Amino acid sequence: MSAIDDLVTELAKLPGIGRKTAQRLTFYLLKQPVESAVRLAEAIRTVRERVTSCGVCGTLTDEDPCTICRDPRRDASVLCVVEEASDVTAIERAGRFRGRYHVLGGRLSPLEGIGPEALGFDRLLARVANGGTACVGEVIIATNPSMEGEVTATYLQQLLKPTGVRVTRIARGIPVGGDLEYADGVTIAQALLARRDMTESDKTEAG
Amino acid sequence: MSLVTTPALVLQTYRYSETSKVVRLATRDLGVQSAIAKGALRPKSRFGAGLELLSEGMAQLYFRETRELHTLGAFDLVNLRRDLAADVGRFAGATALTEVMLKMAPPAPLPAAYDTLTSALDALERVPPGEIDAAAVRALWCLLAVLGFEPSLARCARDGAAIEPAADEPVPFSVADGGALCPRCGPTSAQPPSRLPLRAYADLVALNDPRAELPPLDASHAAAHRRLVARFVRYHLGEAGPLSALDFWERRAWVPPTPTPIPSAAS
Numbered sequence: 001m002s003a004i005d006d007l008v009t010e011l012a013k014l015p016g017i018g019r020k021t022a023q024r025l026t027f028y029l030l031k032q033p034v035e036s037a038v039r040l041a042e043a044i045r046t047v048r049e050r051v052t053s054c055g056v057c058g059t060l061t062d063e064d065p066c067t068i069c070r071d072p073r074r075d076a077s078v079l080c081v082v083e084e085a086s087d088v089t090a091i092e093r094a095g096r097f098r099g100r101y102h103v104l105g106g107r108l109s110p111l112e113g114i115g116p117e118a119l120g121f122d123r124l125l126a127r128v129a130n131g132g133t134a135c136v137g138e139v140i141i142a143t144n145p146s147m148e149g150e151v152t153a154t155y156l157q158q159l160l161k162p163t164g165v166r167v168t169r170i171a172r173g174i175p176v177g178g179d180l181e182y183a184d185g186v187t188i189a190q191a192l193l194a195r196r197d198m199t200e201s202d203k204t205e206a207g
Numbered sequence: 208m209s210l211v212t213t214p215a216l217v218l219q220t221y222r223y224s225e226t227s228k229v230v231r232l233a234t235r236d237l238g239v240q241s242a243i244a245k246g247a248l249r250p251k252s253r254f255g256a257g258l259e260l261l262s263e264g265m266a267q268l269y270f271r272e273t274r275e276l277h278t279l280g281a282f283d284l285v286n287l288r289r290d291l292a293a294d295v296g297r298f299a300g301a302t303a304l305t306e307v308m309l310k311m312a313p314p315a316p317l318p319a320a321y322d323t324l325t326s327a328l329d330a331l332e333r334v335p336p337g338e339i340d341a342a343a344v345r346a347l348w349c350l351l352a353v354l355g356f357e358p359s360l361a362r363c364a365r366d367g368a369a370i371e372p373a374a375d376e377p378v379p380f381s382v383a384d385g386g387a388l389c390p391r392c393g394p395t396s397a398q399p400p401s402r403l404p405l406r407a408y409a410d411l412v413a414l415n416d417p418r419a420e421l422p423p424l425d426a427s428h429a430a431a432h433r434r435l436v437a438r439f440v441r442y443h444l445g446e447a448g449p450l451s452a453l454d455f456w457e458r459r460a461w462v463p464p465t466p467t468p469i470p471s472a473a474s
Contacts, residue, residue, distance in 0.1 A: 015224075016224050016225050108295075108461075110298075110299060110302040110303070110306075110451060110452035110455035110456065110460075111219060111260075111302050111305065111306060111309075111451065111452045112451065113449065113451035113455075115455055115460040115461075116460060116461060117460070146259055146260070147259045147260040147261060147262075147288075147289075147291075147292050147298075148260065150289070150292035150293070151292045151295055151298045154292060154293055154294065154295055154298075155295050155461055158295070175250065182251060183255075184255025184256050184257070184284070185255075185284065186255065186256040186257070186284065186287050187255065187256055
């Protein structure tokens with residue numbers, strides 16, 4: 001097998017990339033200066049060597065603990081539980097959450113053989129129960145609003161109940177900039193169920 | 208290629224590309240089918256929130272008999288079954304049913320199996336908390352029955368003799384033979400059969416009869432009935448690979464283990 005075939009085969013293993021796209025990428029790389037391809041190869045090697053799971057929150061990081069867990073300005077009393085490390089990035093992008101995270105690494109999915117033991121809930125429980133000086137006062141469950149995400153949230157709520165910690169769930173409903181006319185019935189129903197009183201602070205937040 | 212509109216229930220979904228999903232559907236008119244839902248992951252997808260595990264709706268499939276993967280044109284949601292997610296026990300029972308349907312139902316019209324599955328999910332959503340286990344066990348037995356694996360309970364699974372349970376004599380039940388055995392056949396079974404006390408046998412009969420009242424099952428009897436139906440499924444689905452949802456439901460994996468041993472009534 002030639003070097004070109006090797007690279008095409010490897011690229012075609014990536015999600016969303018078929019053999020044709022892999023071929024296009026390979027020939028694109030061959031047309032680029034050598035340094036460009038070397039930089040890409042080096043970046044891939046480095047990311048695999050350096051990036052690891054944060055020993056505290058479980059997110060992907062190249063320093064353990066991660067920058068969020070080390071940041072003294074982050075509110076350690078609020079813990080946001082997410083399914084994947086990519087969800088941390090999404091929430092951080094919003095720039096509104098100042099607490100800390102806990103990454104489960106998945107969600108309960110009996111059909112895929114993912115049970116509580118695979119998700120390390122005991123690690124979360126230990127974080128909540130043994131918070132030490134940084135006592136956790138609230139756990140925000142930010143699992144996806146899918147069926148499995150909802151079940152995971154239900155399970156977490158039951159698991160955390162004996163600790164006495166406040167457990168909240170992220171809201172569901174109409175996306176900002178969305179159009180009611182095009183929203184599906186389930187989303188509209190959820191938005192109506194999760195409606196809330198309008199207060200002055202809402203106006204401030206919106207502005 | 209023909210456009211088929213059929214009631215359908217989502218059994219499983221996989222992310223396919225950045226924007227599409229592959230869904231495994233239990234359809235009323237075409238049996239279990241796979242279809243690609245193009246654009247289902249886009250924020251303004253025409254499928255909306257419909258393509259979720261266990262949701263039920265009217266599917267429009269571009270169907271070609273020679274293909275294994277069809278194209279889902281639309282899915283008009285009828286029931287999202289969100290209440291099942293509010294209780295892990297209900298959800299576990301529902302996914303065990305889903306798994307049996309996925310592994311045992313053929314890609315051919317099987318309206319009875321579809322109707323049994325949807326009715327069972329409705330029942331699991333509605334039953335009081337104390338009856339969840341019994342409802343799930345009944346649902347599994349009923350689904351097995353319409354899929355052609357009905358256990359023989361009134362007659363001996365081997366020689367057809369009537370089963371006449373006596374108060375002091377347990378009823379042998381063989382998963383390999385597919386049901387209860389008469390006193391003559393019981394001892395000759397290749398695999399030692401389970402020995403059901405009269406109450407466990409009566410409960411099993413009631414659990415297999417959708418018109419009967421759900422029998423009250425305490426924790427130990429519920430565990431025994433879960434084990435029995437799970438063993439039955441595993442035996443008859445031996446070659447279908449691991450049954451992780453059935454296993455999750457059978458051992459109540461969401462409940463922290465208790466040190467007390469579970470007595471066996473039907474194992």
